[in-house]
Amino acid sequence: MDKKTYSNLVVSSAPHLVTNMDTTRIMLMVLIGLAPSFLVSVYVFGARVIALTAVCVAASMFFEWAWNKLMHKTQTVGDLSAAVTGTLIAFNVPAGLPYWIAIVGCFVAVIVVKQLFGGMGKNIVNPAITARIVLFISFATEMTTWPLPRMAADATSTATPLGVLAEGGAELPSNMQMFLGFIGGSMGEVSAIALLIGGLFLIWKKIISPIIPCCFIGTVFLFALIYYGATGEGEALQMAVFHVLAGGVMLGAFFMATDYVTSPLLPMGKVIFGIGCGLITMIIRLWGQYPEGVSFSILIMNCLTPLIENFCQKRLYGGAKKNEK
DSSP states (O other), X not given: OOHHHHHTTOOOXXXXXXXXXXXXHHHHHHHHHHHHHHHHHHHHHOTHHHHHHHHHHHHHHHHHHHHHHHTTOOOOGGGSHHHHHHHHHHHTSOTTOOHHHHHHHHHIIIIIXXXXXXXXXXXXXXXXXXXXXXXXXXXXXXXXXXXXXXXXXXXXXXXXXXXXXXXXXXXXXXXXXXXHTOSOSOTTTSOHHHHHHHHHHHHHTTSSOSHHHHHHHHHHHHHHHHHHHHHOSSOHHHHHHHHHHSTTHHHIIIIITTOTTTSOSSHHHHHHHHHHHHHHHHHHHHHSSSSOOHHHHHHHXXXXXXXXXXXXXXXXXXXXXXXXO
């Protein structure tokens, strides 16, 4: 066999799938998926949404560029991962948040969570989720001052639907109001229909699998349905829909829990991950000190992802049984 023939038989390591879907294209699709929610937020909260999102994106991309420059690494700003991180941070904070606090969150996400762990693909938790939790704990007042929609100009701030539920006082917004987005809350959480459109777009383009979102949202719905049906604290079906539409369930399920790096790859692992996120979210909402539990649930399940993957690999691909003598 001559050298030329032999070289044609050499096979590189997996994967062997040929596709034009690289990191940049994937991140661009995610940004397109976030666009409906962004547009609704601009309509509901005004032009400051544009400014705050631009600040978060610019800060995230600058921190990534500066780190690569300082460490003499190949520049990765062009893959748009930092732009997605900045957008998600903006979506997880109130529209009136001071810019400098948002920039602190971008630093935590890009430098502390992403780059210090080795860069793209090596972080163990979702950068935007971690940034939100750090900001929430560090700047509690600013992170819980929710501007009212422009349609309600008789006040400057309001509680979120989950905040109203936790206080047990004022009347809850209708499920239709939460579905459309005419409520107070984080920029990217107010409109369930906008997030649903973006999430279905990502599923259609095969950017994300539907397993985690379906298991996450389904668990929240079933948990609330059983809880309120058993306790009689409210109409069970209505409250189950309320918990799906309120807070960050839709944003977290479609855009944050599905992160390639920090979520399981195997189908059974995705099921366990999604159900775990839903269970922890509802436990915190119903019995915890915070009215919302989505961020904490995703962070906890991110930390458990290696164990979930190991468990599922053993179950699905375990070795053959030893022959008994």
